[in-house]
Amino acid sequence: MAERQLVVYRDGDTIAQAGAQRTLLAILDTLSAQPQAERFDLALTGGSDSLKALSYMASNPLTQVIDWSRVHIWWGDERFVAADDEDRNALQARRRFLDALVSDGRLPAANIHEMPADTRSPKQAAADAAASDAGDDTANDALLDAAAQQYEQELVAELGEQPVFDLLILGMGPDGHYASLFPGHTEVNITDRLVVGVNHSPKMPPLRLSLTAPLLARSRRTWFFTAGAAKADAIAQVFAKPDNPSYPSSFAAGTEEFIWFTTADAVAKVL
């Protein structure tokens, strides 16, 4: 595993700008190296700091010279809502960056590997939510598990039984969650699945899908984009103790590179 590196920038906007440039360079250099890599697998996250980086990618000139037909896009987690719901991480990424690449004919639509969306009717979703409120999670759990299995199959079909991303971008919530692995939830301990359903997420919306910790830890490069004082307590705890379920981000790693891009206020309790 790569040693954790810490980079402290002036503000979140700098994380997003530098992160955009760095992401595009990683793609360009990997696809241009000799012998050439066939493809580049990039796993995105939701979250304020990382989404901003996607907007900067859209206007960065390096975007014009990348062979996007060899780039595949994945997500570390997703909110299990309808495909056109504003809460969806993939929708936000499409709007900021991906849709333009597809409509220009540069990124094949099939290279965007979105996690499954909720296709239930509003009436059925409300009935399942009512059952859950009454203590019966059978329907929601079954639905989430089927969706998680579907994404697992897509990962295995594209990347084999032990999928590895070239680059995984992550954000961390103030509670220390990453992807949709939350403190106090059992999903962070699951090691025999690639993808899990997450019910009763403490952050809305309540139904989610997440890659599991072992998959998230074997990315070649793993970068956190994490700004702001609200994250200071969690970063201090994450840096203090690895693999701590109370601060799930402490499970993250990268095999070749593992970098936290932060701001001074975010690491005020570490340094």
Ligand SMILES: O=C1O[C@H](COP(=O)(O)O)[C@@H](O)[C@H](O)[C@H]1O
């Ligand atoms: O809910 C989520 O939150 C985390 C962190 O988001 P942030 O806005 O606090 O940076 C994000 O990484 C994850 O993808 C998202 O679903």
